[in-house]
Amino acid sequence: MAFYYRRLASTVAGRGGGVVVILIALATALSISVNLQERALRMGSAKAADRFDMVIGAPGSETQLVLSSVFLQPSALTLIPAQVLYEVQKNPLVAWAAPVAFGDFYKGMPIVGTNAALVTDGGKRPLLAGRVFNDGFEAVVGAGTGLSIGSTFSPVHGQVGEEWAHAHAEVRYTVVGVLPADGSAWDKAILVPVNAVWRVHGIHAPGDHDD
Secondary structure (H helix, E strand, O other), X not given: OHHHHHXXXXXXXXXXXXXXXXXXXXXXXXXXXXXXXXXXXXXXXXXHHHOXXXXXXXXXXXXXXXXXXXXXXXOOOXXXXXXXXXXXXXXXXXXXXXXXXXEEEEOOEEEEEEOHHHHHOOOOOOOOEEOOOOOOOEEEEOOOOOOOOOOEEOOEEOOOXXXXXXXXXXXXXXXXXXXXXXXXXXXXXXXXXXXXXXXXXXXXXXXXXXX
């Protein structure tokens, strides 16, 4: 009986040691995973920020301006006159400048009204497939959107679930280009001509839209 007791205690102790080893292994794996994810997040954030030498917006929170325009965090920003963009584009010290107009989404992914310069980083970034949009209802999508060339979709103003959200069912964008993945929030962005965004919201000519 005493021998059996000692053997049982040894077995329990052995199992306890095994559990400790497993817990240590899990903790180590979790720590490594968190560090890798944090590193990937930093690298993705750095890649996204590297594309923007300067961000211009209305007076307000500088942090929110960067979070919204660079990292595509949804937020209501104060608009600035379109004339500011035109003046910046004319400046001989500026290689290229692009507008970013937000408000519409597709399946929770932001639709960004902009121009060809932002799509190609001023001609330095080739597309993964297809071509840059023209001034019609065409789109260039990030590699993580799940959309491909020829896909069509209608935008939703606001995000699904928001009280004031509504669909623009009469509008259909067609995907004509796909951007290469860079590990940033822009992998799930949908880029369209800013003029198209204005027309979707009832503005028929850029001159009619001051913001």
